[in-house]
Amino acid sequence: IDDAFNAVKELVDAKVAVKEATDKAKALKVSSLKAKSKKRKFTVTWKKNAEADGYQVQYKLSSAKKFSNLKNATTKAKVVSKKLKKGKKYIFQVRTYKTVNGKKLYGKWVKTKAVKCK
Secondary structure, eight states, X not given: XXXXXXXXXXHHHHXXXXXXXXXXXXXXXXXXXXXXXXXXXXXXXXXXXXXXXXEEEEEEETTOSSOEEEEEEESXXXXXXXOSOXXXXXXXXXXXXXXXXXXXXXXXXXXXXXXXXX
């Protein structure tokens, strides 16, 4: 009976640890997010979060409804895009991710203000 009790206790402890790690990963977010435009090129930068395993970056035209992936996974705190159109306004959003038990858990999105492509 003691072995069964210990096994159940270890299982419960493992589930609690995973739940805590999941909650912590989902609470991570990006700070100091900025987007700059220069010669039909955007540079999106942010402050690195030491606890994050990486970042996901998306963009959209300010008039569009849906975001598109600019960079699905990066460990750097900077992304450069050259495929955007001059004279249009774009919004960028970035979120952190952390891998827990082989599964990516995402933090909250942080958005920039609309920035016009020069």
